[in-house]
Amino acid sequence: MAYITSGINQAVRSAWATASDSDAPLSLVFISIDGLNAFRRQYGYDLGDQVLAHVKGVALEALNPSELHRTEDDCFLVLLTQPLESLLPDLDRFRSRIASSKLRFTVDGQSIAKSIT
Numbered sequence: 001m002a003y004i005t006s007g008i009n010q011a012v013r014s015a016w017a018t019a020s021d022s023d024a025p026l027s028l029v030f031i032s033i034d035g036l037n038a039f040r041r042q043y044g045y046d047l048g049d050q051v052l053a054h055v056k057g058v059a060l061e062a063l064n065p066s067e068l069h070r071t072e073d074d075c076f077l078v079l080l081t082q083p084l085e086s087l088l089p090d091l092d093r094f095r096s097r098i099a100s101s102k103l104r105f106t107v108d109g110q111s112i113a114k115s116i117t
Contacts, residue, residue, distance in 0.1 A: 008069045008077060015067065015079050025083040029091065031059060033116060036074035043112060047105050051114060054103060062094035063087070 019026035033055055040048030067079040103114040
């Protein structure tokens, strides 16, 4: 399902035009959080939003993007002004930090752990 909003479309077009005009690199990275929709349905949207906030925070810190947009319930589009080749170490660090994340929640007295892939 294509869900990119006009605001995101505009951001990509603007970044593309700027990069083209200045002969600068532009990289787009798509982040999808596996299993988030099922987690949100089972444990609630508030906890799902905490997972999204965690992923966004790690992405902002590890990737230092020029823009980051949520495109779907469980996806982000990241715009970066570096060539993809130079981003590979940052992308690997992001992937490692996300994979090692163990978020813990309490729902109705029950402890819930959520790993992110």
